[in-house]
Amino acid sequence: MNKIKKIFLILLFVLLFILIGNKSNASSSDLELNNLKFNAQILENGDMEVTEIWDIDIKDTNTLFKTFKTDINKYTDITDVEVKEITNGKYKNFSETSRYMYHVTKDYYYGLINDDGDFEIAWGVGLDNDSDRRIYEISYTVEGAIGKYTDYSQLYWQFVGEDFEIDAKKIKGEIILPNKVDNKEEIRVWGHTAGLNGEIYATDNDKIEFTINDFKAGTYVEIRSLFPNYVLNEDVKREYNHEILGTVLDEEEEWANEANRIRGIRNLLVAFYYLVITVISIFLIISSIKKIKLIVKRNQRKPSQEIVYFREIPREDASPGEALYLLNKSKGKLQSNDIGKIFSGTILNFSLKKLIKVEEKENEKGKKEIFIKLTNKEGILNIENKDEKAIGEFLISAFGGRENTPISVKELEKFIKNSSPRKILNMQEDIKNGFNRKLIDIKIIDKEEQDKYEKESGRQAMSISLCFIYVFLSILIIEKLGNLAFIGSIICGIILFIYIVLSGIAIARINFYTQEGVDEIEKWRGLKKYMEEFSLLNEREVPEIAIWEKFLVYATAFGIADKVLKQFKIVYPDIENNINVNTYPYMYLMIHTNFSKSFSNAISSSMSSAYSSASGGGGGFSGGGGGRSEAGGRRRWKIKLLS
Numbered sequence: 001m002n003k004i005k006k007i008f009l010i011l012l013f014v015l016l017f018i019l020i021g022n023k024s025n026a027s028s029s030d031l032e033l034n035n036l037k038f039n040a041q042i043l044e045n046g047d048m049e050v051t052e053i054w055d056i057d058i059k060d061t062n063t064l065f066k067t068f069k070t071d072i073n074k075y076t077d078i079t080d081v082e083v084k085e086i087t088n089g090k091y092k093n094f095s096e097t098s099r100y101m102y103h104v105t106k107d108y109y110y111g112l113i114n115d116d117g118d119f120e121i122a123w124g125v126g127l128d129n130d131s132d133r134r135i136y137e138i139s140y141t142v143e144g145a146i147g148k149y150t151d152y153s154q155l156y157w158q159f160v161g162e163d164f165e166i167d168a169k170k171i172k173g174e175i176i177l178p179n180k181v182d183n184k185e186e187i188r189v190w191g192h193t194a195g196l197n198g199e200i201y202a203t204d205n206d207k208i209e210f211t212i213n214d215f216k217a218g219t220y221v222e223i224r225s226l227f228p229n230y231v232l233n234e235d236v237k238r239e240y241n242h243e244i245l246g247t248v249l250d251e252e253e254e255w256a257n258e259a260n261r262i263r264g265i266r267n268l269l270v271a272f273y274y275l276v277i278t279v280i281s282i283f284l285i286i287s288s289i290k291k292i293k294l295i296v297k298r299n300q301r302k303p304s305q306e307i308v309y310f311r312e313i314p315r316e317d318a319s320p321g322e323a324l325y326l327l328n329k330s331k332g333k334l335q336s337n338d339i340g341k342i343f344s345g346t347i348l349n350f351s352l353k354k355l356i357k358v359e360e361k362e363n364e365k366g367k368k369e370i371f372i373k374l375t376n377k378e379g380i381l382n383i384e385n386k387d388e389k390a391i392g393e394f395l396i397s398a399f400g401g402r403e404n405t406p407i408s409v410k411e412l413e414k415f416i417k418n419s420s421p422r423k424i425l426n427m428q429e430d431i432k433n434g435f436n437r438k439l440i441d442i443k444i445i446d447k448e449e450q451d452k453y454e455k456e457s458g459r460q461a462m463s464i465s466l467c468f469i470y471v472f473l474s475i476l477i478i479e480k481l482g483n484l485a486f487i488g489s490i491i492c493g494i495i496l497f498i499y500i501v502l503s504g505i506a507i508a509r510i511n512f513y514t515q516e517g518v519d520e521i522e523k524w525r526g527l528k529k530y531m532e533e534f535s536l537l538n539e540r541e542v543p544e545i546a547i548w549e550k551f552l553v554y555a556t557a558f559g560i561a562d563k564v565l566k567q568f569k570i571v572y573p574d575i576e577n578n579i580n581v582n583t584y585p586y587m588y589l590m591i592h593t594n595f596s597k598s599f600s601n602a603i604s605s606s607m608s609s610a611y612s613s614a615s616g617g618g619g620g621f622s623g624g625g626g627g628r629s630e631a632g633g634r635r636r637w638k639i640k641l642l643s
Helices: 003-019 245-297 320-327 338-352 377-381 386-398 409-418 421-441 447-509 515-532 545-558 561-571 585-592 595-615
Strands: 031-042 048-068 077-087 090-093 108-113 119-143 146-148 153-160 167-176 188-192 198-204 207-215 221-227 356-362 368-374 636-638
Touching (some): 048 077, 077 108, 153 167, 188 198, 188 245, 207 221, 221 245, 245 447, 320 338, 320 386, 320 421, 320 515, 338 356, 338 421, 338 545, 368 386, 368 409, 377 386, 386 409, 386 421, 515 545, 515 561, 545 561, 545 585, 561 585
Parallel strands (some): 031 167
Antiparallel strands (some): 031 048, 048 119, 077 090, 077 119, 146 153, 153 221, 167 207, 188 221, 198 207, 356 368
16 A cells, blocks of 8 residues: 555545534525524513524525424413515515415415424425525514523523524524613623534623524524513513522533533644644645656657658558557557457458458348358467457357358357457457567567556556545535634645646656657558558559558558548559459458448447446446336425524
8 A cells, every 4th residue: 555545544534533423414405595684672571572584595495484392491472473575675575374384375474383283484485496595584573582580581592493404604693682781791691503603792781692604504503691680571471489690600611611622622633634634735745746856857758760651561560459559659558449440450460361261242131241251260379469369269259169150240240249248358458468468578668667657547546536535525524624624625635636737747758668669659650641641642653452451451450441442442543443352352352342331340339339338337227118207396495493
């Protein structure tokens, strides 16, 4: 396990440890409060008039509602409910209904006891299949909100309950006492929230204000205040014949100590988090510097001679697979469609070497079709190039023990498509390993540089995977630890991104082809260009047809056989009448039939399709021919405020 992996795994476990024990967020992604404001006016009789302003983004919702749990120790009743919509500063009053509705009609509201025995306020927003930003004003009176004791009066109210299902960017509130106190210090205030991210103060002799930023659903906002009894009158609905101050101070001290303990743990986690990402950042910076030095130091090999057109086969013993691999300057991989081209080119090379016979004749139905006959099985099994041997063994297996009986191209296609994915993958590995070993043996590939490339590629792939993990977990950690972790996460993320980019550049600079290999690659490119543009050149010296037969083997592997044949017919328009089927059977077949499309392209397509199926890890659903089922419904986002 390399150092990068160890360090990132440490980060992974640290982040998971920090996240353990945190409650899941109950937020609905379709609803978000931009602002939630509370204005609470305490009356002299201990009732509380509350006005809430909801600035909310809504999607696919027809009803919003909130419930108040029945609790005689917190309040006696809720009355005077009203709901309004504010548009461009203008108020639109909703109509009240006395009927309970699961889906409330648009622009209607109710405030009544629901089936659970709790008081519920609900209103119809009319956005069943739409989205919008709306502002609502909800007002109500909480009777008996204040409890009057022999020493102090107490407000103890959850403005937002823990079942609240919507995130809020900001929550603000103010509580106004019915009369001013003599000294602001006589007003004692405490705020409770799971996120420990709020502030509350007595800002005047009759005013309390509180603020919470980045409120997360599934938590709560609870306000507790003690103030002198003389601000109230004698009509308070809830009176208690004992003192409250000592009990409240003991409770609040215990909760404050617990909150400080949690803050301390959180600060330690933040410090540890920063320590971890600092170590990672330092390591990545050092590694990035090494990458930069490697990029600057490494010189890319260039061809000894730049070649535009090359009119010969660069290396006579080169297999079609080798030629395509070098032409693409591949680095350890075969593309999904390469295997089909290599297979097709190799089959044509077998035909040229008279190991098989390819001919067009009538099938049982009297239609012309291309058939393959196995003429030299031993020659195929003993062929020197290992990649060609792998294809030859696969071809022999297609005959199914009937080596003396020709098979049609369609039969070969069917055999390829019905072959097991493992068989296709094994052949692909044998092909790649076969010509890779040969290219190393003949000093076209530098084995040491190739190993370095594969090692660096593996590291980069792992780094990219860990980058996604890091981003995902950083989002979670920022959500749990807040903005304290934000800056460090961003800086470390940028350094990680720079490292990955530099790694990619460094890998691209690794050239595991020797100088001989680079020179041969240049020749293959020149040959391809010559075959593609032959008709544009002012050359009328007729190359031997046998050379063109060899050219077409590689043209098939390169995927340009059709283009080469068109070039050939333009330069030699009389070739169709002058070529002899007995002398040049392969070229005759290529020119007089639709051989390239009906064989080469068909086999390439079948092989590529089978290879893709073998390489995949799964599949998608298909469109069935049965009936169609649709499901849908209106959403009603449940917003509960425990009080």
